Amino acid sequence: MIAWLRLLVFATALLVAAHADAGEPVHLTSRDGTVLNAVLIRPAGEGPHPAVILLHGCGGRDARAGGLDPRHADWARRLAEAGFVVLLPESFTSRGQGPQCAVRERHILPWRERRADALGARDWLAAQPFVRADGIALMGWSHGGSTVLATADAPGFAGFVAFYPGCSRTLRAPSFAPAAPLLLLIGEAEDWTPPGPCRALGERAGPVVTYVGYPGAYHGFDAPGARVRLRTGLAFTVRGDGTAHVGTDPAARSDAIVRVPAWLAERTGR
Numbered sequence: 001m002i003a004w005l006r007l008l009v010f011a012t013a014l015l016v017a018a019h020a021d022a023g024e025p026v027h028l029t030s031r032d033g034t035v036l037n038a039v040l041i042r043p044a045g046e047g048p049h050p051a052v053i054l055l056h057g058c059g060g061r062d063a064r065a066g067g068l069d070p071r072h073a074d075w076a077r078r079l080a081e082a083g084f085v086v087l088l089p090e091s092f093t094s095r096g097q098g099p100q101c102a103v104r105e106r107h108i109l110p111w112r113e114r115r116a117d118a119l120g121a122r123d124w125l126a127a128q129p130f131v132r133a134d135g136i137a138l139m140g141w142s143h144g145g146s147t148v149l150a151t152a153d154a155p156g157f158a159g160f161v162a163f164y165p166g167c168s169r170t171l172r173a174p175s176f177a178p179a180a181p182l183l184l185l186i187g188e189a190e191d192w193t194p195p196g197p198c199r200a201l202g203e204r205a206g207p208v209v210t211y212v213g214y215p216g217a218y219h220g221f222d223a224p225g226a227r228v229r230l231r232t233g234l235a236f237t238v239r240g241d242g243t244a245h246v247g248t249d250p251a252a253r254s255d256a257i258v259r260v261p262a263w264l265a266e267r268t269g270r
Helices: 002-022 070-081 110-126 143-151 168-172 195-208 250-268
Strands: 024-029 035-041 049-055 085-089 131-141 159-163 182-187 209-214 229-231 244-246
Touching: 024 110, 035 070, 035 110, 049 070, 049 110, 049 143, 049 250, 070 085, 070 250, 085 110, 110 131, 110 143, 131 143, 131 250, 143 159, 143 168, 159 250, 168 195, 182 195, 182 250, 195 209, 209 250
Parallel strands: 049 085, 049 131, 131 159, 159 182, 182 209
Antiparallel strands: 024 035, 035 085, 229 244
16 A cells, blocks of 8 residues: 555656646737747746746747657756746747748748747746846747847847857848847758858857857757758758758757856846
């Protein structure tokens, strides 16, 4: 009987831990009026805590089998353990859309809908008693990284982090003046979102942008345990043939895992 009770307690603990890792589902309103589904993960302690909004790429926030995509889950856990409130809004499924990586005529754009989503997420976090309104940062990958660039001129953020964004459109703009420091990380072997425009953007913007290029790394270099492979059928790639390499680069991932939380802590006063 005692052994059975111990097993029940252990199983219950596992379920509670799994639920905590999955986060809490919440809803918030984008600046364009769309109601977004989001996942909230809170650190230990009542706070108030600094916070990070995580913006998914063109593949969406979640894994096909359900739950957060492994990269998003990994970063959310690490940032929550570092003392940040983490919020992950979903821009595509909230509007009845699926993954956008193969879609050329996109109706959800970084500088339009997704910028509105980022601002709405910030509004929601700033109203929460467990969040420090002056310590909210914005971080995104690929399509979400491009959204970070498109939102970087907005006041109210303590810092911005963009992983392998598309920088060409921002580089063509007359000016680029982030309202807070921006950390830009990209693989120098990128053949999906080219590093050249991002490097040039950082040089033009000056010290407000910290550019980090990882030699030999491809798109998705920070994913946990993803083998390097060639993806096909993509809408926009460097070669224009719909193919690009994706996968983990252990050295780049290790550096980012250390660099990003430390950089965010410095910017948010963690």
